[in-house]
Amino acid sequence: MSASDQEAGEQRVRDAVRRHARTRAFAEAEDFISAVMSDPEVQAARERVEAAEAEFGMELQTRLQPFQDRYDQAVAAGDADGLAGLCGGKHGHWGRICVLPDGHETSMEEPHWGRTSEGRPIAWVGSAPDDW
Template identity: 85%
Template structure:
């Protein structure tokens, strides 16, 4: 076996070990995350947050519904310019649903607001990462 073949073989072994270690680390992380998310206290907290976001969304509906109407019209008409001016804020479980204009957090001092997948108003603070 030549030196080049030997080095290539070693590199393949090192790559395989790294892939195995990464796969194992992800599996262990998923186990920990599943255990934490299944904890009754975490589930209760999640439900309280969901209820508070729904309540706040409902309270803001009368004032912010025109933004939902403009969003719905822009979607129906395919108005890319109107859609491009919307907030990029995302809600983790439902994705990007904020129908307020970009920068609303400072100019209007409003939380993110839109509708969840069930069509109910929802308001939230913060934004999910792009890879959610």
């Protein structure tokens, strides 16, 4: 076996060890997150946050509904330009898309606002990626 073959074999072993360590770390993190999220106090806090977001969404509906209407029209018409200027704020895990214009947090001083996947108005602070 040549020195380069031996180095290549050692590199494959190092790469396999790194992959295994990474996979194990992700699995342990996922287990920890699942344990925390299933805690009754965390579940109760989540329910309170969701109730507050729903209530706030209803309070803002009269003023912000025209933005939802414009969003719905742009989606129905396939109007990419109409969708391009929208806020990038999402709660992807819950199917929420903010229908307000980009920069609304500073220019309008409004939280993110849209509808839940069930169609109910919702308002939230912060954003999350689609795959969160």
